[in-house]
Amino acid sequence: MSQPKEIFVRTDRCVGCRSCITACAVEHSASKTLFGAIAETPRPKSRVYVEWVAPDHKVPLVCRHCEDAPCMHACISGAIHRDADGVVRTDADKCIGCWTCVMVCPYGVIGRHLEEHKAYRCDRCPDREIPACVDACPTGALVYQTVPAYSGAARQHASRELVQAEGG
Amino acid sequence: MPPGSLSKRKGVDVNEHQSQYVIVGGSAAGMAAAHTIRAKDVRGTITVLSEEPDVPYFRPLIPFLVSGQKQPEDMALTGSGPYMGADIAVKTGARVAACDPDSRSLTLEDGTCYGYEKVLFATGSRPYVPPEIEGTGAEGVFALRTLADARSMAARAARTAHAVMLGGGLLNLKAAFALLERGVKVTLVVYSPEVLSQLMDPEDAYLVRKALDDAGLTIHTGASATAIQSDPSGVTGVALDNGEELACQMVCIGKGVRPNVEFLQGSGVAVDGGIVADRFTAASRPDTYAAGDVAVTHDPISGAPIMTALWTNAVEMGRCAGMNMAGIKTAYTGTFGILNATQVADEPFVAMGVVHTRSGDYEIHRRATATTFRKLVFDPGGNRLVGAVFVGDIRNAGLYRYVIRERMDVTGFKPAIIDHTLHYGHFIC
Numbered sequence: 001m002s003q004p005k006e007i008f009v010r011t012d013r014c015v016g017c018r019s020c021i022t023a024c025a026v027e028h029s030a031s032k033t034l035f036g037a038i039a040e041t042p043r044p045k046s047r048v049y050v051e052w053v054a055p056d057h058k059v060p061l062v063c064r065h066c067e068d069a070p071c072m073h074a075c076i077s078g079a080i081h082r083d084a085d086g087v088v089r090t091d092a093d094k095c096i097g098c099w100t101c102v103m104v105c106p107y108g109v110i111g112r113h114l115e116e117h118k119a120y121r122c123d124r125c126p127d128r129e130i131p132a133c134v135d136a137c138p139t140g141a142l143v144y145q146t147v148p149a150y151s152g153a154a155r156q157h158a159s160r161e162l163v164q165a166e167g168g
Numbered sequence: 169m170p171p172g173s174l175s176k177r178k179g180v181d182v183n184e185h186q187s188q189y190v191i192v193g194g195s196a197a198g199m200a201a202a203h204t205i206r207a208k209d210v211r212g213t214i215t216v217l218s219e220e221p222d223v224p225y226f227r228p229l230i231p232f233l234v235s236g237q238k239q240p241e242d243m244a245l246t247g248s249g250p251y252m253g254a255d256i257a258v259k260t261g262a263r264v265a266a267c268d269p270d271s272r273s274l275t276l277e278d279g280t281c282y283g284y285e286k287v288l289f290a291t292g293s294r295p296y297v298p299p300e301i302e303g304t305g306a307e308g309v310f311a312l313r314t315l316a317d318a319r320s321m322a323a324r325a326a327r328t329a330h331a332v333m334l335g336g337g338l339l340n341l342k343a344a345f346a347l348l349e350r351g352v353k354v355t356l357v358v359y360s361p362e363v364l365s366q367l368m369d370p371e372d373a374y375l376v377r378k379a380l381d382d383a384g385l386t387i388h389t390g391a392s393a394t395a396i397q398s399d400p401s402g403v404t405g406v407a408l409d410n411g412e413e414l415a416c417q418m419v420c421i422g423k424g425v426r427p428n429v430e431f432l433q434g435s436g437v438a439v440d441g442g443i444v445a446d447r448f449t450a451a452s453r454p455d456t457y458a459a460g461d462v463a464v465t466h467d468p469i470s471g472a473p474i475m476t477a478l479w480t481n482a483v484e485m486g487r488c489a490g491m492n493m494a495g496i497k498t499a500y501t502g503t504f505g506i507l508n509a510t511q512v513a514d515e516p517f518v519a520m521g522v523v524h525t526r527s528g529d530y531e532i533h534r535r536a537t538a539t540t541f542r543k544l545v546f547d548p549g550g551n552r553l554v555g556a557v558f559v560g561d562i563r564n565a566g567l568y569r570y571v572i573r574e575r576m577d578v579t580g581f582k583p584a585i586i587d588h589t590l591h592y593g594h595f596i597c
Contacts (some may be wrong), residue, residue, distance in 0.1 A: 011596070051593040059593030070566075073200070073487065074480045076228035078248030094248070096229070099562055100480055103509035103518050107592050108564035112516070 003146035004086045007124070007131060009060050013141035015052065016058035021046040023136030029123055042115040047122040048133045049109065051092035060141060061089065062133065063109045064123035071110060071121075085124075092118045187215035187257070189493055190274060192264050192431075193290035194218025195227055197460025197486030199245055202290050204490025212494075213528045214256045215282065217274070219263035219291075222315045228479050230318040234325060235346035240315055264291075267435040269453035271322055286455045286493045289432070289443050290486060292424035293461040293477050301334070304421065306398035324402070324418055328352050330415035330475040331418040332406045336363035339426050340422030341512050344385055347418075355386040355414055357393060357406070367519040368469045368543075368557050369526060372534075375541050375559045379515035388412075393419075402542040425477045427462040439465060442475045456467050457493055459485040460479040468502040468573055469521065469554055476505055504572070507557075509565060518565040521545070521572045522555030530554070533586045542588055544568075551577050551583060564590060 009102075022034070028035035029044035037044045048062040065088045072080040072088055079094035080101065090101070097117035100108050110121045125131040134144040143150060189205050191198045194216045203215050218224065224245040244256075245251050266275045267287070274282045278373055293587035295311030297304050308328075310321045321343075325331075331347050333340045335360030344354045356363065362370035363377055380387060387407070396419055397405040404417045427442040438444040438452035442464040445451060451458045458464075460482035467474050481503045491498040509518045516543040522545050525532055531546040540560035547554050556568045567590050571578060578585055 049591075051591040053593040053597035057593060057597040059597065061589070061592050072250050073483050075249055076479045077226050079250050080243060081252070094242075096232070097511055098228070099509045099511060099516055099518070099565075102562060102566045103331065103507070103520070103569060104480070105566035106570040108567050108590075109592075110566075117511075162365075 003148060004061075005144050005146050006065070006086075006150075007062055007122070007134060008143040008145060008150050009062070010141050010143060011057065011059050012157075013139045014058040014060050015139055016049055016050055016052065017138065019136040019138060020048045020060060020133035020142060023132040024122075027128070027132035042113070045111055045113060045120060047109075047111065047120060052129045059132075061107060061109050062142075064107060065122075065124070070104040070106065074100050074104040076100055079119075087124045088121075089123060090119055090121055092116070092120070094101060143157050183279060184281045184283070185215070186213075186332060187283045188212040189214045189288070190282050190284035190286075191288045191290060192267075192274065193288075193292055193460065193462070194220065194224040194258055194260070195290070195292055197292070197463075197480035197489070198288065199224050199251060200483040200486030201457075201490035201493065202256045203253040203291065204249050204487045205494045206256060208491065208494035208496060216256060216258045216577045217262040217264055217276070217282065218258060218260050220314055220316065221261050223260060225255045225315055226479075227314075230312065230315055231342040231346040233315065233318040234312070234322050234343060234579060235349040236322070237349070242313070248287060251479070254458070266430050267432055267437065267456075269437065269456055272455065281433055283379035284455075286457065288457045288459060288486075288489050289462060290360060290458070290460045290482075290489075291428035292482075293427045295421060295591060296424045296426050297421055298423055301393050301396060301421075303396035303398055304419075306396055306419075307402035307418045308398070309396055309403060309583075310343075311423075312339060313425075321418075321420070325350050325352055328417040330355065330414075330416040331420060332357060332393075332414050332416045333420045333422060335405075335422035335424075336360060336387070336389075337366055337422050337424070338364065338510060338512075340420060341380070342510075343420050343422065345383070345512065348384060352418075353386075354384075355388065355416070356380075357391050357414075358387065358406060359391045359392040361389055363387065363389075364519075367506060368523050372523075372541065372543055372557055372559075375420070375513065375539075376515055376517060378402075379513040383513035385513075391505070406425060406570065407587045425461065427475065429462060438539060440473075445485075445500075448492050448497060449500050450492065459489040464500040467505055469504070469575070474503070474505045476503055476507075478503075478507060480500055481507065482555070501573070507569070510564065516562045517557070517559040518562045519557045520555065520565075520569050521553075523557050525555075535586075544585055546582075550582070551579055553578055558588070561588065563588065567592065591597065 024046040025044040026037045051059045079091045095118045134142040221521035225243040229243040263277045265277045330353045333356045395407045443458035445458040445463045461477045488500040529548045531550045533544045543557040584590040
């Protein structure tokens with residue numbers, strides 16, 4: 001089986017433009033267009049967040065689909081499962097809006113859809129080759145890769161920096 | 169019976185069975201353990217013995233059967249969420265009467281024997297019915313615990329105009345709302361000065377209380393029932409200790425739970441309130457384990473022994489026990505005695521860790537708006553978060569739980585905690 005791809009975050013590259021947030025909300029709207037999405041009620045929700053830490057760090061956050069997902073095990077209604085691609089999914093039909101997942105997620109990336117009284121999170125854009133947030137990121141702060149490919153690139157990058165620092 | 173004799177006679181006597189792993193109890197802790205074992209041990213035989221007539225289900229969903237919003241098949245556990253393991257034999261209606269750790273065997277009430285190599289006690293708890301209340305045996309008196317209870321309650325609800333709930337805990341509130349949904353008038357009788365006294369101080373519960381009042385619940389605080397009146401049709405009323413009498417056709421008792429440990433009498437398994445479990449979820453006799461409501465575990469902050477009756481905790485401990493039973497030594501991190509998230513009457517709230525602060529030395533920060541309330545409780549030095557209550561806005565609650573559980577030094581981001589603006593970026597920048 002080929003390795004599934006995941007969304008990696010490079011905080012050093014994020015400039016805080018929030019393009020990912022807009023793209024995610026549009027992708028999860030009924031119309032799937034920006035102008036349509038803006039007019040929809042309830043307002044389409046983004047599943048990706050960009051936080052800010054002083055002095056000026058921007059931190060994009062999105063569900064990591066944890067290997068040992070606390071939300072999945074804590075769910076009291078069996079609404080959260082992991083699919084064959086490793087994506088942790090919330091089944092809106094089964095969700096009772098008790099927010100136990102919100103209470104146990106250590107990343108704070110599970111949203112509460114107040115109008116529908118359901119929890120929601122990143123679904124890795126099942127209809128797309130590349131998730132909308134990654135596609136929209138203009139700086140490469142969001143990377144859609146397999147774990148070996150991403151860690152390989154990170155290692156190469158680190159070795160280059162090391163060689164440069166040593167004056168090579 | 170000498171050890172090993174069970175397996176030799178396997179297949180000869182239909183009343184004797186052998187399974188590598190036997191799990192007593194088919195709810196959160198038991199099923200979480202069973203599926204964890206299956207993930208780690210593909211071949212080992214796993215048998216779950218459940219005293220309930222129903223196949224395992226998500227117990228927290230049973231109020232939806234009372235309200236009519238869900239049917240039993242919507243609540244089935246196997247095949248839902250993380251419960252996807254195969255080849256787990258579940259015997260329903262199998263109530264264990266005795267355990268003999270010397271011969272590694274269990275005896276059911278009907279005389280059937282189960283031999284085990286490793287056993288998990290996950291027998292859970294049962295509702296506590298205060299003996300000082302007279303007449304609790306009458307028809308129409310419930311303590312909502314099982315799917316079977318929910319069925320009878322739903323049936324009775326059709327003939328109920330007014331229900332009285334004794335106890336102001338979360339379970340009774342859920343049951344109360346299920347009945348309200350069906351158009352039943354509901355009165356809550358609470359001995360404490362305020363509802364949800366286990367989860368927050370009375371002065372912190374005002375938003376929840378307002379939401380309950382607005383939703384149409386009638387609440388009597390500072391009162392308790394002395395007797396339940398009945399005639400051949402069942403319940404007719406409740407007498408309170410303040411002299412009041414409430415006419416009703418249904419009573420629901422929500423006065424806490426007690427662990428199911430009686431079957432261990434004479435087994436030598438140490439019981440102190442509940443079953444005593446070590447850091448690795450092992451009970452005191454060889455190859456015995458305990459998890460869930462029935463187990464005594466520890467609070468990660470104080471280290472004090474505690475018992476909880478929460479689905480989420482039971483799953484966590486059950487998974488840990490499953491790992492240990494499958495041979496992967498795993499320490500249980502313990503749990504807060506209080507760890508609740510829910511929504512009642514459109515008011516979401518979370519309570520975790522130290523939430524009762526009327527006695528004890530704490531640094532407390534309370535903030536309130538018209539629609540939200542929060543209370544952050546720090547240790548006396550102010551460097552460690554030990555508890556949190558959020559009402560109305562429960563955003564990012566999991567981060568606060570993480571800070572409490574990991575006993576993080578909060579110096580770098582304490583203002584964000586107090587302002588309820590904490591996010592994961594604070595941990596990594």
